[in-house]
Amino acid sequence: MKGNKPLTIVIKLGTSSIVDEKTHEPLLPILTLIVDTAVKLRKDGHRVVIVSSGAIGVGLRRMDVEKRPKHLAQLQALAAIGQCRLISLWDSLFNHLRQPVAQILLTRNDIADRTRYHNAQNTFNALLEQGVIPIVNENDTLAVAEIKFGDNDTLSAITAAMIHADMLFLMTDVDCLYDKNPRTNPDAQPIEVVDDISALQADVSSAGSSLGTGGMSTKIIAARLGTSAGVTTIIAKSSNPGNVLNIVRYLQAKRKPSSSSSPSAEDHGEESLSRSTSSLKLSTPPSSEDLSVPLHTRFLPSEDPIRDRHFWLLHTPNPHGTLYIDSGAHKALIGKAGLLPVGVVDVKGNFAQQEVVRLVVVQRRRSPGPNGKLWENPEEVGRAIVNYAAAEISRIKGHQSVDIQDILGYADSEYVVHRQHVGFFRRESRPVTPTREINQAIVE
Numbered sequence: 001m002k003g004n005k006p007l008t009i010v011i012k013l014g015t016s017s018i019v020d021e022k023t024h025e026p027l028l029p030i031l032t033l034i035v036d037t038a039v040k041l042r043k044d045g046h047r048v049v050i051v052s053s054g055a056i057g058v059g060l061r062r063m064d065v066e067k068r069p070k071h072l073a074q075l076q077a078l079a080a081i082g083q084c085r086l087i088s089l090w091d092s093l094f095n096h097l098r099q100p101v102a103q104i105l106l107t108r109n110d111i112a113d114r115t116r117y118h119n120a121q122n123t124f125n126a127l128l129e130q131g132v133i134p135i136v137n138e139n140d141t142l143a144v145a146e147i148k149f150g151d152n153d154t155l156s157a158i159t160a161a162m163i164h165a166d167m168l169f170l171m172t173d174v175d176c177l178y179d180k181n182p183r184t185n186p187d188a189q190p191i192e193v194v195d196d197i198s199a200l201q202a203d204v205s206s207a208g209s210s211l212g213t214g215g216m217s218t219k220i221i222a223a224r225l226g227t228s229a230g231v232t233t234i235i236a237k238s239s240n241p242g243n244v245l246n247i248v249r250y251l252q253a254k255r256k257p258s259s260s261s262s263p264s265a266e267d268h269g270e271e272s273l274s275r276s277t278s279s280l281k282l283s284t285p286p287s288s289e290d291l292s293v294p295l296h297t298r299f300l301p302s303e304d305p306i307r308d309r310h311f312w313l314l315h316t317p318n319p320h321g322t323l324y325i326d327s328g329a330h331k332a333l334i335g336k337a338g339l340l341p342v343g344v345v346d347v348k349g350n351f352a353q354q355e356v357v358r359l360v361v362v363q364r365r366r367s368p369g370p371n372g373k374l375w376e377n378p379e380e381v382g383r384a385i386v387n388y389a390a391a392e393i394s395r396i397k398g399h400q401s402v403d404i405q406d407i408l409g410y411a412d413s414e415y416v417v418h419r420q421h422v423g424f425f426r427r428e429s430r431p432v433t434p435t436r437e438i439n440q441a442i443v444e
């Protein structure tokens with residue numbers, strides 16, 4: 001597409017798009033069309049990454065097991081068997097069109113360390129620069145709860161943010177997000193454009209297909225992560241993957257030729273879209289009015305994205321503990337000062353220096369509350385890398401920095417946290433259940 005900027009596009013396929021829900025046979029027509037679409041996107045000059053679920057589903061078929069086992073070791077064994085078949089299937093399908101692919105298997109631990117995160121980023125870039133399509137999955141064989149992304153929707157959003165993707169497609173077995181589950185509610189209404197995800201009103205509480213992990217709720221979490229990192233996130237139906245091409249071309253046509261990869265003001269002003277699933281034959285770049293797009297949900301990207309170091313800090317490592325800080329310390333951090341020990345009210349967890357912790361703002365109390373604490377109303381606001389270990393912060397909390405030397409016998413820094421090691425959540429990208437998590441920490 002002459003005149004259009006090449007985009008980086010991540011396409012995530014859920015298990016429901018890769019294997020038949022009942023027979024667990026691979027859905028070859030869908031896989032073939034995805035391959036065709038990805039190669040067309042490459043021909044249009046775009047960089048393409050596929051996040052493919054399905055290892056466990058393919059493993060079930062391979063071993064003639066009917067039901068997803070509950071036991072972790074059995075699941076991990078099935079994933080190992082299935083991943084091998086899955087990647088060879090992708091490789092052979094892409095090979096027909098002489099498109100090289102690469103397998104990348106990740107756990108959260110692999111990128112929780114900043115240097116390893118950079119290594120992963122460099123590998124993706126090296127592959128994409130050579131025109132290779134990386135095919136990503138969670139490394140299920142190694143991942144246990146503590147080091148798991150947990151679902152591939154989240155993995156795909158973190159991948160999209162890591163490689164500064166322009167678009168993330170979450171391909172699934174429904175056309176789009178509805179106001180309630182369309183499987184059980186025939187009157188469910190489609191939601192086409194979401195410009196403020198924190199104000200989204202949709203019931204996503206019911207589970208999805210029997211093999212899928214998160215249903216629609218993990219797609220909303222992925223959309224929160226993706227859009228906060230500046231990635232336009234799209235939910236679309238996988239049974240017609242050609243739609244990806246139509247949507248990409250439509251969105252490109254909406255942009256002015258001079259626009260950059262970051263979202264333009266135009267991308268945020270939405271007009272109603274005409275729809276059809278017919279394929280498009282394009283010889284010259286069309287205008288958006290010439291194009292029709294299939295039903296999908298589009299989550300618009302933040303105009304002020306969180307990227308790189310801050311995104312990594314907020315969303316990649318699992319926090320090792322919690323620092324409870326008062327509102328004065330919170331204000332100082334917002335005003336770009338570091339966190340002094342005097343502003344720390346409480347400490348939870350057993351973390352070491354330079355590990356990542358949750359930052360929770362609390363209100364101080366004059367006397368202990370019902371839980372015996374001298375604070376109340378906890379609200380998680382961000383993440384930070386600490387200069388001191390948990391046991392040390394417990395001793396210096398509430399004190400002036402000049403006292404650190406006397407209390408600990410040494411003073412590495414006047415700050416518990418340096419300002420550049422703090423990341424604050426945006427309203428739209430906060431953890432979905434912060435209060436429950438924090439209250440749980442209080443009860444423990």
Ligand SMILES: Nc1ncnc2c1ncn2[C@@H]1O[C@H](COP(=O)(O)OP(=O)(O)O)[C@@H](O)[C@H]1O
Pocket residue numbers: 013014015016017171172173174176177178179180181182183202203204205206207208209210211212213214215216217
């Ligand atoms: N509000 C909703 N809108 C659309 N789908 C929903 C909604 N709530 C729940 N779902 C369910 O989510 C399913 C997709 O999730 P899932 O089966 O986990 O897909 P995948 O395997 O593609 O990740 C749909 O089939 C649908 O039943």
Ligand SMILES: N[C@@H](CCC(=O)OP(=O)(O)O)C(=O)O
Pocket residue numbers: 013014015016052053054055056057079137138140150151152153211212213214215
């Ligand atoms: N990593 C797992 C899939 C996990 C997952 O998130 O599945 P899904 O909800 O279908 O995207 C597998 O390959 O079987």
